[in-house]
Amino acid sequence: MANLIPIYRERGHLRANFRAPSAKIESDTTSNCKGGVSVTLPIEEGSVYSWGKAEWAGNAVLSNPELGAALGMKAGELANGLKIDKGLASIQEAYGRKGHLASRLKTTPVFEDASRLVTYQIEVKEGSQYRMGTLTITGFSESTINRLKSKWKLQPGDVYDASYLKEFMKKEMVLDARETGAPPKSISTELKPDRQKLTVDVTISLK
Structure with a gap:
């Protein structure tokens, strides 16, 4: 049932609900499944909804339009x-x-059955802002480590961009792996957020 819910949600049936299935043994001699078990899965599809609007609360870093x-x-x-x-x-x-x-988002859909519109009330908990801590690169030659560190753009104290590591790995590390002959799958990464200092230490290792 859990696999079917996304199919309905994709089609706007946001309130689709499956009830408990029932099963019975087929004893009818005319049945194609005599002696088998037939299963009935009741579903309440509900209405197809269109998007009304989003109502935001708790946000400061990002504006409502953003x-x-x-x-x-x-x-x-x-x-x-x-x-x-x-x-x-x-x-x-x-x-x-x-x-x-x-950051956390608490969503509360409000359904208007007459117009078949849904409004999402979204409460934003932005949480604290983290900054870049230390960058540690291990397993490479000293010259490669120095070269990679020179390419890393986030300096200690900079606002930590959570998307940057993936970008760095995709561009710089894959290119460097081609030069060194080390396959990308042998490179691992680790993030260590410090909730007290509000910093993120990054480790990139060649195994």
Whole structure:
């Protein structure tokens, strides 16, 4: 049942609900499945909803228009539940780029059955802003370590951009792996956020 819910949510059935299945042994001699078990799975599809609007609360770092742009929903379009989920994830990524690694979103959908519109009330908990701590690179030659550190743009004290490590690995580390002959899969990364200092230490290791 859990696998079927996303299919309905993608089609705007945000309130689709499966009830408990029932099973019975087929004893009818005319049945194609005599002696087998038939299973009935009742479902309440509910209405197909369109997007109304988002109502924001608790945000300061990102403005309402910035949050709306990241969410990517437009009034009147199909309320695709999977697209909404993706938009909410994009909002948290946007906060991550500004150093807010522990941002949280509490969503409360409000359904208007007459108009078949849904409004999402979204409470934002931005959390603290983290800054870059130390960068440690191990397993490479000293010259390679120095070269990679020179390419790393986040300096200690800079606002930590949570998307930067992935970008760095994709560009610089893959290129360096080609030069050294080390396959990318042998390179690991580790993040160590310090909740007291509000810093993030980054370790990149060649194993």
